[in-house]
Amino acid sequence: MVRREAEFFDTPLCLVLIVGNVSDANRAEQVLKEEGVDYTLRLDHFRNESVLSTVLGSEYKGLFFYVPSSVHHRAMHILEKAGLSDIVPLTVEERSDT
Numbered sequence: 001m002v003r004r005e006a007e008f009f010d011t012p013l014c015l016v017l018i019v020g021n022v023s024d025a026n027r028a029e030q031v032l033k034e035e036g037v038d039y040t041l042r043l044d045h046f047r048n049e050s051v052l053s054t055v056l057g058s059e060y061k062g063l064f065f066y067v068p069s070s071v072h073h074r075a076m077h078i079l080e081k082a083g084l085s086d087i088v089p090l091t092v093e094e095r096s097d098t
Contacts, residue, residue: 003039006040008038009068011069012068014088015066016039016066016067016079017065018086019084020061020062027082031078031082032065039066039067042066043063045059045061076089
């Protein structure tokens with residue numbers, strides 16, 4: 001399996017995806033595993049910035065997927081192709097490190 005503990009990596013990790021439900025988390029893990037991309041997970045809070053969230057609340061728990069910065073671009077394309085939409089692009093600072 002390619003899911004690793006964060007301590008396994010000796011390179012910088014970059015956020016590539018945030019998922020808020022089990023089916024998206026399972027799909028993300030499946031496609032990353034099939035493509036041989038090492039990743040780590042972190043459960044954390046995220047904010048949903050929509051009109052409905054103003055009424056119902058805007059903070060949720062989700063799974064944050066992190067990959068080495070060197071494979072971030074590839075992982076983004078894999079996840080987009082799988083139909084996952086909450087992809088997180090690299091920042092300018094992260095791009096200059098790769």
